[in-house]
Amino acid sequence: MSPPAFEVVRASPDGARLGRLTLTHGVVETPAFMPVATQGSVKGVTPAQLEDAGATIVLANAYHLAQRPGVDAITALGGLHALMGWSRPLLTDSGGFQLMSLAGLVRVTDDGVRYRSHIDGRAGFMRPEDAVAIQEALGVDVAMSLDECVPADATPARVARAVARTSAWAARGLAARRRVDMALFGIVQGGLDVTRRAESATDLLALAFDGYAVGGLCVGEPPEETARVAEATVHLLPEDRPRYLMGMGTPRDLLRFMALGYDLFDCVLPTRNGRNGTLFTREGKLMIRNARHAHDARPPDVSCGCYTCRHFSRGALRHLALAGEMLAAQLATLHNLSFYLHLMSEMRADLRAGTFPARARAAAGAWA
Amino acid sequence: MSPPAFEVVRASPDGARLGRLTLTHGVVETPAFMPVATQGSVKGVTPAQLEDAGATIVLANAYHLAQRPGVDAITALGGLHALMGWSRPLLTDSGGFQLMSLAGLVRVTDDGVRYRSHIDGRAGFMRPEDAVAIQEALGVDVAMSLDECVPADATPARVARAVARTSAWAARGLAARRRVDMALFGIVQGGLDVTRRAESATDLLALAFDGYAVGGLCVGEPPEETARVAEATVHLLPEDRPRYLMGMGTPRDLLRFMALGYDLFDCVLPTRNGRNGTLFTREGKLMIRNARHAHDARPPDVSCGCYTCRHFSRGALRHLALAGEMLAAQLATLHNLSFYLHLMSEMRADLRAGTFPARARAAAGAWA
Numbered sequence: 080m081s082p083p084a085f086e087v088v089r090a091s092p093d094g095a096r097l098g099r100l101t102l103t104h105g106v107v108e109t110p111a112f113m114p115v116a117t118q119g120s121v122k123g124v125t126p127a128q129l130e131d132a133g134a135t136i137v138l139a140n141a142y143h144l145a146q147r148p149g150v151d152a153i154t155a156l157g158g159l160h161a162l163m164g165w166s167r168p169l170l171t172d173s174g175g176f177q178l179m180s181l182a183g184l185v186r187v188t189d190d191g192v193r194y195r196s197h198i199d200g201r202a203g204f205m206r207p208e209d210a211v212a213i214q215e216a217l218g219v220d221v222a223m224s225l226d227e228c229v230p231a232d233a234t235p236a237r238v239a240r241a242v243a244r245t246s247a248w249a250a251r252g253l254a255a256r257r258r259v260d261m262a263l264f265g266i267v268q269g270g271l272d273v274t275r276r277a278e279s280a281t282d283l284l285a286l287a288f289d290g291y292a293v294g295g296l297c298v299g300e301p302p303e304e305t306a307r308v309a310e311a312t313v314h315l316l317p318e319d320r321p322r323y324l325m326g327m328g329t330p331r332d333l334l335r336f337m338a339l340g341y342d343l344f345d346c347v348l349p350t351r352n353g354r355n356g357t358l359f360t361r362e363g364k365l366m367i368r369n370a371r372h373a374h375d376a377r378p379p380d381v382s383c384g385c386y387t388c389r390h391f392s393r394g395a396l397r398h399l400a401l402a403g404e405m406l407a408a409q410l411a412t413l414h415n416l417s418f419y420l421h422l423m424s425e426m427r428a429d430l431r432a433g434t435f436p437a438r439a440r441a442a443a444g445a446w447a
Numbered sequence: 448m449s450p451p452a453f454e455v456v457r458a459s460p461d462g463a464r465l466g467r468l469t470l471t472h473g474v475v476e477t478p479a480f481m482p483v484a485t486q487g488s489v490k491g492v493t494p495a496q497l498e499d500a501g502a503t504i505v506l507a508n509a510y511h512l513a514q515r516p517g518v519d520a521i522t523a524l525g526g527l528h529a530l531m532g533w534s535r536p537l538l539t540d541s542g543g544f545q546l547m548s549l550a551g552l553v554r555v556t557d558d559g560v561r562y563r564s565h566i567d568g569r570a571g572f573m574r575p576e577d578a579v580a581i582q583e584a585l586g587v588d589v590a591m592s593l594d595e596c597v598p599a600d601a602t603p604a605r606v607a608r609a610v611a612r613t614s615a616w617a618a619r620g621l622a623a624r625r626r627v628d629m630a631l632f633g634i635v636q637g638g639l640d641v642t643r644r645a646e647s648a649t650d651l652l653a654l655a656f657d658g659y660a661v662g663g664l665c666v667g668e669p670p671e672e673t674a675r676v677a678e679a680t681v682h683l684l685p686e687d688r689p690r691y692l693m694g695m696g697t698p699r700d701l702l703r704f705m706a707l708g709y710d711l712f713d714c715v716l717p718t719r720n721g722r723n724g725t726l727f728t729r730e731g732k733l734m735i736r737n738a739r740h741a742h743d744a745r746p747p748d749v750s751c752g753c754y755t756c757r758h759f760s761r762g763a764l765r766h767l768a769l770a771g772e773m774l775a776a777q778l779a780t781l782h783n784l785s786f787y788l789h790l791m792s793e794m795r796a797d798l799r800a801g802t803f804p805a806r807a808r809a810a811a812g813a814w815a
Binding site: 125151152399408 | 488491515531741744762766770775
């Protein structure tokens with residue numbers, strides 16, 4: 080198997096780029112949005128529906144999957160792709176963020192993360208080498224290095240320590256890698272301190288990662304801080320590697336940050352909002368339970384060609400949501416993912432044609 | 448639009464028959480199983496998935512839909528087919544059974560059923576004429592006459608009164624019908640008393656219904672009583688009309704009762720069991736949460752060609768179920784419906800070939 084490869088197909092003068100990420104299970108054109116399948120399933124949609132909606136890569140979580148069903152079970156079942164019924168590329172986060180968000184159960188040392196499983200309370204220890212080994216056993220296309228993720232209100236000393244640990248862990252994880260068919264990405268940390276971000280990036284760029292992610296954002300800081308740090312950090316990352324802005328964001332965020340040169344995104348918003356009856360449309364968000372939709376025979380988004388919009392009215396979706404039918408969540412999720420993925424596809428077309436970011440600006444304006 | 452029509456294509460010497468029911472929205476080959484969409488959605492599957500699984504007709508409930516979202520909303524949204532995103536035939540039950548199962552809220556008089564809505568407590572009154580008018584407004588292919596359904600332990604006097612009322616309501620409903628493109632079926636009542644069943648059938652056969660249903664079974668009586676009454680009653684029904692055994696049943700029940708000459712069936716078992724993690728297979732029921740499936744890479748049913756069985760292992764489905772992922776319910780429901788619908792398709796093939804019921808007997812034996 081050939082190693083993973085990334086190529087910038089066309090760069091826009093303002094920094095945005097059209098890219099091509101070649102992975103073991105297929106090619107991902109970037110900028111790309113990755114639907115989130117933390118436990119091995121994108122909530123509410125089948126893999127076939129995901130493919131139809133245009134998903135080329137899905138994000139899962141190595142920590143969660145190692146807890147349940149466990150690496151042994153996944154191996155016995157033929158790997159993570161087989162478990163998920165998904166044949167296209169997979170990226171797993173190692174679990175640094177999840178370990179942080181389960182804080183109280185965890186103790187971080189220089190050696191790794193000691194934790195109690197959020198499933199059954201069993202004690203566990205994850206070192207950066209373990210994170211790589213687990214992701215190799217899962218058979219994913221892109222693995223993430225184990226990082227220490229700190230909250231937005233962390234002290235400067237804690238941020239500095241997390242940067243140092245993340246760098247040391249990155250080197251250890253990379254050294255432990257065995258599979259050359261699996262890409263391994265490093266994660267830049269450093270909280271809201273751009274100096275620390277630069278240190279982190281410098282450390283990681285000295286290592287031969289296949290791609291670079293910006294982590295530790297969207298952890299409680301104000302949006303303008305997120306933007307400030309994301310913008311400062313993107314310029315620290317090499318042009319010839321994919322750049323992944325973790326956990327981001329709204330459709331507007333995607334447009335904004337792909338314009339800065341980020342290539343990969345993931346977020347639970349389209350799926351979570353779908354389950355709660357909030358639909359993304361060209362005209363903004365639609366709260367489908369609202370009484371004003373009761374007799375509205377229009378589709379959620381008149382310009383959308385997804386299965387939901389071709390077959391269901393706003394009034395019908397409102398009824399299904401109020402009646403507590405799971406189909407309401409399924410259809411809204413399918414629409415939201417289709418909306419996100421179609422938006423990315425349009426932006427790639429504009430990048431290819433050299434017309435980016437005119438349409439992106441117009442679209443973002445409609446959501447202001 | 449031409450009126451609905453039914454034709455027996457081939458009758459088996461033992462009473463089973465292959466039929467062809469031509470309705471406004473399409474042709475239903477019988478014996479047929481109707482997935483249940485009480486509130487306008489077959490829980491957990493999209494209409495496209497239903498079509499792929501081979502569903503040709505779906506059952507909804509006029510009482511439930513008249514309560515929520517209401518006939519006005521459904522009309523504004525383009526009718527029940529549009530609400531549901533379903534273009535093939537639809538049958539609605541009028542709500543006699545649902546009114547009974549909400550007992551305490553209802554008072555039945557000769558004129559109709561006075562009730563309080565189970566949604567919002569609003570007082571309502573449904574006469575047999577209303578039941579027909581509602582179903583005509585919904586635009587369904589097959590409507591059911593309003594019946595009085597009594598529990599298995601009803602007194603002989605109450606059974607007799609329900610039979611008399613059901614007959615009177617049948618005549619009134621039929622007289623109120625305006626749409627000739629909508630089939631209207633009468634429902635034979637009579638509890639577990641075959642004499643009363645015969646009276647009910649005699650009354651209804653004097654009316655020009657497009658089909659006949661057997662109602663008031665599966666309401667708490669022992670299975671052998673269900674079978675005794677279903678068998679005695681089928682012989683009372685005309686050969687040239689479709690015969691619908693309401694609320695039935697397990698795969699074995701379907702084989703047993705189609706062998707007696709029933710043509711239409713509906714049941715919540717495949718969908719409800721799917722949500723609970725019970726899968727129907729050729730070898731019997733599979734409790735997917737069972738620990739023995741954890742490392743089992745086989746599909747739920749090795750002989751099944753459904754989406755779930757082509758893409759997911761028992762171990763994967765167990766993981767998704769234990770992790771609380773809604774995809775587990777979706778995939779299990781899709782499999783169960785595919786299993787039911789494929790079974791019906793196989794039985795129709797056997798009836799066409801004149802080889803029924805050899806395979807039906809073998810299959811039922813495997814489930815003993």
